[in-house]
Amino acid sequence: MALKKVIAICQSGGNFETGKDDSMSYIGGEAYAIDLDAQSQLSHFKEELAEMFQYNVDSLSVKYFLPGNRKTLITISRDKDLQRMVNFFEESGQVELFILSKEGTSQDVVNAPLISSSRANTEGMNISHEILNIAEADGTTDIEMDTANGLTRSLVVSGTTDDNCRNIVMQWENIITGVDQRFSDFTEFRDALHKYSIAHGFTYKFIKNESQRVAVKCKAEGCPWRIWASMVSGTQLFCIKKMNSTHTCEGAAVKAKHRVARDWVGNIIKEKLKVSPNYKTRDIVGDIKREYGIELNYSQAYRAKGRAREKLHGSYRKAYSQLPLFCEKIVETNPGSVATFTTKEDSSFQRLFVSFYASISGFRQGCRPLIFLDYTPLNSKYKGMLLSATAADGNDAFFPLAFAVVDEESDENWHWFLSHLKDVASTSQRITFVADFQKGLVEALREIFGGGAFHGYCLHHIAEKLNKDLKEPFSYEARRLMVQDLYAAARASKLDAFERCTESMKAISPEAYNWVIRSEPDHWATAFFGGARYGHISSDFGRPFYSWVSDAKELPITQMVDSLRGKLMELFYKRRIDSSQWETKLTLSMEEKLKNEISKAHSLQVTHLHDSTFEVRSESVDIVNIEHWDCSCKSWQITGLPCCHAVALIKLLDRSPYDYCFRYFTAESYRATYSESINPIPNVEGTVMSEPTETAFIVTPPPTKSPSPKVGKRRKQDGTFDIIRRTLQCSKCKGLGHNKRACRLVILKQLHFKIYIKVFIPAKMPNPRTCYKLIRYMH
Known part of the structure; x- marks a missing residue:
């Protein structure tokens, strides 16, 4: 049997106007006809509308009037709503649809003119703050309503404007029409009731509040306004059975306190959270006050934000239960990837490790054996930490290799993370790690990688520890100079240069000098370090990756991982496309550095000493061994590019400097780094995955914890820690450390x-x- 179709007249670009009988008509715009049936899907329908009217599909809203009712717009938000609408108009065979877009306010119903003045005179309406009630909200909002001369006036509170109040009236004034009006469920009815009370300026209370029937009255003493509604038998629909729409409380000064529902605020801010995941709670408070004239306290906005996140991204608790299937999907869609997790004895989440095959392959094919280890706290409902391992590609940009979500930063979790990292980062060369020097991390690296790796201490952590351990009070200038000498000593490639820097520090403070000598400089000073850091001295090399984490760290765990996967997918694709257009032999940044060394080599004099050893004279005398790719200035060994002394010799021998660059810096190696793609994970949207089966392993969330007491380190624009703060100096005795x-x-x-x-x-x-x-x- 063929499905019966309904012709939908889709209109957009016009405006709603309200007549004297409160019925609305749509004026202007353009219209198109589309066939619909009971099996039509809303997502496909919206895509067709978006293409037709040139709108963003996410910003579309589809509304219609019920037969015989031109006062209430019904919203189509899911497939069932669309099917219900087709059933309503099956006999007539035609329906008017109104396509609204949040991108353009001229097409929204809120721009319809305000109700007529005659009606305002008779009803004496007032605009109030939101009157909502929910048990979990703590704060209350005072509501004060007022009329003058029987005319409608908008309530102005703390900068609330008439335009804001008009918006509320035009949106909600006709949301409840009367007897036989139906709602999809009790929640929708209650939401409509709240908005209706706002628009008409009265407070209400429930006489009867049951799951299947309710009775509501105006809170003003003696006012006859009433609504009786109940559930339609055999359905989830909620229908108004009786209604007395007459108010006798006009002109009475009504004052009441009500609690604001997080559900309602959550519905309003949900779309903004979709666009701006880091939508701040204080901004929610300000926006709701400015746009709706409703004052929320911080806790109300915070709870509403949490509810909106759950509606938008799914339950945080449910995301943990879906981890087993989620990890399987990662490996299934990206073969060769590693996605594994562990739980505690009570099945609560402990840690998750993820490394995509494209990252594993790219690191082995084109990245230097250099890995930066760092961590960042997560601000999701269940807190935790994200441990990360990033590398450096041939263009000296960060390369995400692997990351782990753990319940806390601990020695045990670092050991577990590094154990899995060893499997994905296996290479024939010794790896250099740049990381903090905390005891657990040092021991874990030594135990897992043994003599197959070097551990370079992050210099920012060294400088911070030095500043903290200095017992004597030093002035701001003295501390700044000491840290400056420390950085210079770390970068010094020769022993004599290192000693000059430390002697300079000793002149300021013998205590600081002794601290530096005892701080294991063979792990952070270039002159002593056995590994290859290629000029990198800080573990925060992967700061762009941490900005991705910052954008996604408040999401449920599976959504957060998939958000990072999406960023990685875009990064790999962009760098693969960009590098395909390069015409240079080296990557762009390395090409620029080599050209700089070539320009400095023109004035240098080269003298042959013996075999492959040459003397190169400039302001100093340096010895170059062309066979061993070695120069006494150490720059060639440190950077991987021939220094100006080596370039002068290479030119003299009529050879190409490009043949003496490390292979990691060639455009060919760079393209190999990003040759693999990261594929999407299907069904990761909203609730991420389907419900687990009864036999599936269930993962529960970790115990909720208080925010980490660690204070984020302030960083300067150059990436260094802002560890040097001005020291107090007494204006009387000129002493330091006090006022x-x-x-x-x-x-x-x-x-x-x-x-x-x-x-x-x-x-x-x-x-x-x-x-x-x-x-x-x-x-």
């Missing part, structure tokens, strides 16, 4: 003065000269 109020000398003088006043003055009043001396002594 005038805490100065011991001043306190001692005050004490002497008090003793003199109590002991000597009762016996004999001092003369004016003595008083003058005392005053000068005090100051």
Whole structure:
């Protein structure tokens, strides 16, 4: 049997107008006809509308009027709504649809003109704050309504404007029409009731509040306004059975306190969260107040934000239960990837490790054996930490290799992360790690990688520890110079240069000098370090990756991982396409560096010593061994590119400098790094995956924890820690570490003065000269 079709007249671009009988008509715009049937899907229908009217599909809203009712717009938000609409108009065979877009306010119903003045005079409407009620909301919002001369006036509270109030009226004034109006469920009815009370400026209370029937009355004493509604038998529909729409409370000064529902606020901010995942709670408070004239406290907005996130991205708890299937899907869609997790004895989540095959293959084919280890806290409902391992590609840009979500930063979790990292980062060369020097991490690297890796301490952490351990109070300038000398000592490629820097530090503070000598410089100073850091001294090389985490860290765990996967997919694709257009032999950044060395090599003099060893003279004398790719300036070994001394020799031998660059910097190796693609994971949207079966392994969320007491380190624009802060200096004794109020000398003088006043003055009043001396002594 063929499905019966309904012709949908889709209109957009016009405006709604309200007549004297409160019925609405649509004026202007353009219209198209589309066939619909009971099996039509809303997503496909919206895509067709978006293409037709040139709208963004996510911003579309489809509305229609029920037969015989031109006062209430019904929203189509799911497939069932679309099917219900087709059934309503099956006999007539035609329906009017109104296509609204949030991108353009001229097409929205909120722009319909305000209700007529005659109606305003009779009803004496007032615009109030939102009147909503939910048990979990803590704060309350005062509502004050007021009328003057029987005319409608918008309530102006703390900057709330008339336009804001008009928006509320035009959206919600006709949301409840009367007897036989149907709602999809009780929640929709209650939401409509809240909005209706706002638009008409009254408060209400439930006389009966049951799951299948409710009775509501106006809270004003003696007012006859009532609604009786109940569930339609055998369905989830909620229908208004009786309604008395008459109010006798106009002109009465009504004051009440109500709680604001997080459901309603959540529905409003949900779309904004979709566009801006880091939508701040304080911004929610300001936006709701500015746009709707409703004041929320911080806790109300925070709870509403949490509810909106769950509606938008799915349940945080459910995301943990879907981890087993989620990891299977990662490996299934990206063969060769590693996605594994562990739980505690009570099945609560402990840690998750993810490394995509494209990252594994890219690291082995074109990245230097250099890995940066770091961590960042997560601000999701269940907190936790994200451990990351990033590498450096041939263009000196960050390359995400692997990451792990763990319940906390601990020695055990670092050991587990590095154990899995060893499997994905296996290479024939010794790997250099740049990381913190905390005890657990040092021991884990030594135990897992043994002699097959070097551990370079992050210099930012070294500088921070130095500044913290200095016992003597130093001025801001002295500390700044000491840290400056520390960085210079770390970058010095020769022993004599390192010693000059440390001696300079010793002149400021012997204590600081002794600390540096005892701080294992063979792990952070270039002159002693055995590995190859290629000039990188900080573990925060992967800061762009941490910005991705910052954008996604409040999402449920599976959504967060998939968000990072999406960023990786875009990154690999973009760099693969960009590099395909390069015409240089080296990557762009390395090509620029080599050209700079070539330009400096023109004025250098080269003298042959013996075999493959040559002497190159400039301001200094350097020895170059062309066979071993070695120069006494150490720049060639450190950077992987021939220095100007080596270039001068290579030119003399009529060879190409490109033949003496490390292979990681060639455009060919770079393209191999990004040759593999990262594929999407299907069914990861909203709830991410289907419900697990009864036999599936269930993962529960970790216990909720208080926010980490660790304070984020402030970074300067150059990426260094802002660890040097100005030291207090007393304006009296010129000492450091305290101000005038805490100065011991001043306190001692005050004490002497008090003793003199109590002991000597009762016996004999001092003369004016003595008083003058005392005053000068005090100051």
